[in-house]
Amino acid sequence: MAVLEVDDISFxxxxxxxxxxxxxQVERGEFVSIIGPSGCGKSTLLAxxxxxxxxxxxxxxxxxxxxTQRAVxxxxxxxxxxxxxxxxxxxxxxxxxxxxSRREREEIARKYIDLVxxxxxxxxxxxxxxxxxxxxxxxxxxxxxxxxxxxxxxxFASIDAQNAEILRKELRDLVNEQGRTAVMVTHNLxxxxxxxxxxxxxxxxxxxxxxxxxxxxxxxxxxxxQNPADQRRYQELRxxxxxxxxxxxxxxxxxxxxxQVERI
Ligand SMILES: Nc1ncnc2c1ncn2[C@@H]1O[C@H](COP(=O)(O)OP(=O)(O)OP(=O)(O)O)[C@@H](O)[C@H]1O
Numbered sequence: 712m713a714v715l716e717v718d719d720i721s722f723x724x725x726x727x728x729x730x731x732x733x734x735x736q737v738e739r740g741e742f743v744s745i746i747g748p749s750g751c752g753k754s755t756l757l758a759x760x761x762x763x764x765x766x767x768x769x770x771x772x773x774x775x776x777x778x779t780q781r782a783v784x785x786x787x788x789x790x791x792x793x794x795x796x797x798x799x800x801x802x803x804x805x806x807x808x809x810x811x812s813r814r815e816r817e818e819i820a821r822k823y824i825d826l827v828x829x830x831x832x833x834x835x836x837x838x839x840x841x842x843x844x845x846x847x848x849x850x851x852x853x854x855x856x857x858x859x860x861x862x863x864x865x866x867f868a869s870i871d872a873q874n875a876e877i878l879r880k881e882l883r884d885l886v887n888e889q890g891r892t893a894v895m896v897t898h899n900l901x902x903x904x905x906x907x908x909x910x911x912x913x914x915x916x917x918x919x920x921x922x923x924x925x926x927x928x929x930x931x932x933x934x935x936x937q938n939p940a941d942q943r944r945y946q947e948l949r950x951x952x953x954x955x956x957x958x959x960x961x962x963x964x965x966x967x968x969x970x971q972v973e974r975i
């Protein structure tokens with residue numbers, strides 16, 4: 712059974728239909744990315760999966776398990792500036808694992824701080840560390856609650872290119888080693904191709920899933936790929952994603968000219 716099932720979800724903001732009949736399934740251990748033109752509803756879909764919004768129609772089901780269903784890594788890190796690294800990473804645990812003592816929570820937090828390479832920075836405050844390190848804290852905080860599904864909303868968009876590349880690789884390794892399931896929204900085609908087992912291509916007005924692309928390439932990918940056949944396949948897949956975006960933007964332009972807004 713899929714660890715996450717999105718079943719015929721529709722969603723509207725104030726009568727304006729934003730998502731229509733979205734269906735998606737994510738298997739345990741899969742890394743799935745969501746790509747689509749600006750405004751097609753990617754972040755709204757992730758917020759629905761995160762439980763931060765409620766669908767008008769449809770269901771979202773997580774496979775019944777003992778632990779936390781989901782945890783989110785946000786683009787802007789969403790750290791508390793008055794708490795240090797250890798307290799920020801412990802924060803999610805304080806809400807989700809009330810059965811643990813403070814000491815036990817800190818022990819788990821330290822394990823994940825180590826895993827994201829921040830040992831020695833436990834006492835630092837967010838303003839004392841770099842953007843890349845802040846996002847490592849965000850990732851550690853999400854992983855620490857050991858969620859069934861890790862949700863990532865453009866996690867590397869606020870980080871410089873070099874740090875983003877390093878963190879992507881680290882995230883992929885962490886997700887693999889820990890057998891985690893991940894769903895990520897991104898604008899970055901190479902990021903999606905680098906990390907994902909599958910990429911969902913969304914269309915707009917209203918937002919819907921148009922294609923489900925399997926990334927049938929071995930890891931590591933991108934610049935690290937040596938095999939010419941893999942390099943060709945990577946370019947094929949990248950062109951397919953790009954074509955999709957171009958087509959959706961053209962449709963969006965048509966829609967803007969026709970002045971139609973669909974209502975639920
Ligand atoms: N709080 C809100 N109230 C009303 N409309 C909203 C709200 N948040 C988003 N929208 C609208 O819903 C649509 C989907 O927004 P959403 O942010 O989910 O899209 P997105 O694909 O993530 O966009 P982007 O790629 O630009 O981040 C957009 O048309 C947006 O203007």
